[in-house]
Amino acid sequence: LLPGAQTDIEPIRYEDGRVRYLDQRLLPGVERYVETADWRDVAGAIGTLAVRGAPLIGIAAAYGLALAARSGEMHEAARGLTSTRPTAVNLRWAIDRVVAASGGAADQVATVEAEALRLHQEQIESDERMSELGAGLLPDRATVLTHCNTGSLATGGIGTALGVIKTAHRQGKIARVLVDETRPLLQGSRLTARELERVGVRFDVIVDAAAAGIIAAGGVDAIVVGADRIAANGDTANKVGTYGLALAARAHDVPFYVVAPVSTIDAGTRTRAEITIEHRDEDEVLAFGGTRVATARASALNPAFDVTPHELVTAIVTERRVLRAPFVDAIASVVRPAAVAS
Amino acid sequence: LLPGAQTDIEPIRYEDGRVRYLDQRLLPGVERYVETADWRDVAGAIGTLAVRGAPLIGIAAAYGLALAARSGEMHEAARGLTSTRPTAVNLRWAIDRVVAASGGAADQVATVEAEALRLHQEQIESDERMSELGAGLLPDRATVLTHCNTGSLATGGIGTALGVIKTAHRQGKIARVLVDETRPLLQGSRLTARELERVGVRFDVIVDAAAAGIIAAGGVDAIVVGADRIAANGDTANKVGTYGLALAARAHDVPFYVVAPVSTIDAGTRTRAEITIEHRDEDEVLAFGGTRVATARASALNPAFDVTPHELVTAIVTERRVLRAPFVDAIASVVRPAAVAS
Numbered sequence: 001l002l003p004g005a006q007t008d009i010e011p012i013r014y015e016d017g018r019v020r021y022l023d024q025r026l027l028p029g030v031e032r033y034v035e036t037a038d039w040r041d042v043a044g045a046i047g048t049l050a051v052r053g054a055p056l057i058g059i060a061a062a063y064g065l066a067l068a069a070r071s072g073e074m075h076e077a078a079r080g081l082t083s084t085r086p087t088a089v090n091l092r093w094a095i096d097r098v099v100a101a102s103g104g105a106a107d108q109v110a111t112v113e114a115e116a117l118r119l120h121q122e123q124i125e126s127d128e129r130m131s132e133l134g135a136g137l138l139p140d141r142a143t144v145l146t147h148c149n150t151g152s153l154a155t156g157g158i159g160t161a162l163g164v165i166k167t168a169h170r171q172g173k174i175a176r177v178l179v180d181e182t183r184p185l186l187q188g189s190r191l192t193a194r195e196l197e198r199v200g201v202r203f204d205v206i207v208d209a210a211a212a213g214i215i216a217a218g219g220v221d222a223i224v225v226g227a228d229r230i231a232a233n234g235d236t237a238n239k240v241g242t243y244g245l246a247l248a249a250r251a252h253d254v255p256f257y258v259v260a261p262v263s264t265i266d267a268g269t270r271t272r273a274e275i276t277i278e279h280r281d282e283d284e285v286l287a288f289g290g291t292r293v294a295t296a297r298a299s300a301l302n303p304a305f306d307v308t309p310h311e312l313v314t315a316i317v318t319e320r321r322v323l324r325a326p327f328v329d330a331i332a333s334v335v336r337p338a339a340v341a342s
Numbered sequence: 343l344l345p346g347a348q349t350d351i352e353p354i355r356y357e358d359g360r361v362r363y364l365d366q367r368l369l370p371g372v373e374r375y376v377e378t379a380d381w382r383d384v385a386g387a388i389g390t391l392a393v394r395g396a397p398l399i400g401i402a403a404a405y406g407l408a409l410a411a412r413s414g415e416m417h418e419a420a421r422g423l424t425s426t427r428p429t430a431v432n433l434r435w436a437i438d439r440v441v442a443a444s445g446g447a448a449d450q451v452a453t454v455e456a457e458a459l460r461l462h463q464e465q466i467e468s469d470e471r472m473s474e475l476g477a478g479l480l481p482d483r484a485t486v487l488t489h490c491n492t493g494s495l496a497t498g499g500i501g502t503a504l505g506v507i508k509t510a511h512r513q514g515k516i517a518r519v520l521v522d523e524t525r526p527l528l529q530g531s532r533l534t535a536r537e538l539e540r541v542g543v544r545f546d547v548i549v550d551a552a553a554a555g556i557i558a559a560g561g562v563d564a565i566v567v568g569a570d571r572i573a574a575n576g577d578t579a580n581k582v583g584t585y586g587l588a589l590a591a592r593a594h595d596v597p598f599y600v601v602a603p604v605s606t607i608d609a610g611t612r613t614r615a616e617i618t619i620e621h622r623d624e625d626e627v628l629a630f631g632g633t634r635v636a637t638a639r640a641s642a643l644n645p646a647f648d649v650t651p652h653e654l655v656t657a658i659v660t661e662r663r664v665l666r667a668p669f670v671d672a673i674a675s676v677v678r679p680a681a682v683a684s
Contacts, residue, residue, distance in 0.1 A: 028637040181627065183525060183549040189628065189636035197639055205627055205642040207525040209550040209583025213648025216585060241551025243558060247589045285523065285547055286531065288630055294531035295370045297539055300547040306555025
């Protein structure tokens with residue numbers, strides 16, 4: 001069985017020198033798969049968010065390198081794939097790992113393919129462990145709020161934050177999920193809603209701006225989100241809107257959990273001051289489904305991420321263990337052994 | 343000259359026993375005016391948000407009563423118009439005022455028409471005074487963030503919070519405006535953007551969830567918003583998303599100003615605990631321009647407002663004066679004399 005074939009939806013697959021990916025921009029209306037043997041198509045899919053989610057773009061980049069190994073373009077591909085998204089660190093981590101594995105191999109193609117498939121399989125296993133650990137943090141009959149999409153469509157496994165929710169649901173602990181629609185690209189109402197429907201969890205979509213008032217009204221027991229980059233001190237870059245949720249959580253003593261694999265931690269980024277925030281095209285904000293909604297001459301700012309200071313994070317759930325403050329020490333304890341082992 | 347005829351756009355007009363209103367749902371693409379002699383059409387326009395903005399729906403309701411006076415349906419109309427929107431207090435205030443003015447008048451129609459026109463004219467004058475007082479609070483070269491639409495389209499005058507921005511712009515004090523798009527109905531990118539374009543202010547639209555991160559990055563000097571109901575202690579109900587802005591403003595020491603006429607203050611509402619939040623149809627969240635964006639079976643929660651506790655409000659700008667904490671005393675000082683005078 002190929003990695004990911006057992007999940008309810010398969011956002012990416014590598015087989016016989018071809019990558020097959022789901023174009024997530026068309027969900028939930030259209031389920032279109034694209035097959036390619038060219039790493040440039042994979043880079044394009046990452047850049048346009050046809051393939052998105054921090055762990056999944058790492059896997060996609062690894063598979064892109066497998067294609068590039070076949071065409072003898074590993075170096076160009078490593079550069080081209082790295083430049084697609086500046087904030088997510090799993091992307092760079094996956095590329096570095098696959099490139100390192102390829103070094104000096106007699107059969108580079110087989111080595112790179114094997115490493116990419118292994119990376120995907122490890123993500124699936126990490127998801128399972130994070131989901132178990134995170135579910136253990138939730139109370140019974142919990143109403144949980146989440147942002148963006150952090151499920152199978154974001155990781156190729158069960159998911160990170162959404163994996164926690166799915167696992168807690170299997171354990172009978174979830175009363176309801178509140179799903180931030182997540183403007184501008186609506187990963188919540190399009191993707192997270194789709195995954196929750198499949199597993200039968202009760203949920204309601206809300207506009208992102210409604211979260212704070214609902215939290216204030218006492219309607220939320222915990223917030224779980226993913227991460228695109230975690231600094232060495234626990235500062236967390238994630239989909240724009242996460243920081244506002246963390247502020248509301250703190251104001252009303254609601255636990256705020258970040259769920260992400262250790263590969264999302266960038267020990268080389270000391271604090272949030274060093275995190276580059278990707279700004280995307282203003283048309284994502286000004287248009288909707290190809291139709292302009294704003295006035296004809298309006299311009300927009302479109303930061304794709306924001307940074308939540310570690311002081312607002314209750315715990316970071318990784319596949320190794322649940323990390324709590326002081327985060328510098330907790331993070332060092334899971335990152336350093338990995339750095340030595342690799 | 344009829345009230346409002348001098349503003350750059352005229353969202354409502356009463357003339358010769360007919361109300362002419364702009365259907366704001368179709369902006370900015372289509373500028374469609376609807377004319378009617380039936381108060382029920384006015385009530386429908388308020389309920390569907392074809393006519394929206396706390397002060398403007400008060401004016402619309404007053405004009406609706408003028409139509410009803412002609413058809414001898416004042417009592418039904420007062421009831422029907424009051425029930426259209428439960429949170430905004432200007433609506434109820436305007437209806438009470440026009441009904442009170444009509445009591446025992448020999449020529450009820452002329453009395454009611456005159457009172458409705460006077461109410462509109464007073465709103466225009468209040469807007470001017472609030473805008474001057476509010477502009478005085480802003481620093482030079484200010485970047486100001488605002489939410490929803492609080493301009494001519496919301497009041498029939500220059501506007502409340504957006505009136506402050508327009509006036510400060512005329513004084514050369516505005517470097518840039520950040521406009522929350524304001525999901526679900528996008529009053530920011532559709533309406534506020536339109537008004538700012540007309541007066542030539544530099545602005546950028548952002549998704550609502552981006553505000554906190556931009557505030558954290560130091561990019562905002564002041565936040566100005568309107569209000570739909572202000573309790574006797576200063577707790578402020580306004581368009582959903584306002585509370586989250588206030589939390590971010592407090593976290594980063596950014597002044598947070600509420601701009602609203604004294605008619606928005608409901609002295610009978612002691613604190614936020616007594617404010618009813620209107621919940622609107624879930625299709626506003628799940629669909630866009632008539633096209634479903636969420637999954638087919640998704641449901642939504644759609645609170646139209648949230649409440650900002652007075653502790654997070656730097657000042658409330660009214661047409662009488664700028665109110666500051668302790669708000670109970672400051673509010674009593676502007677509300678009680680009015681109650682005695684009327």
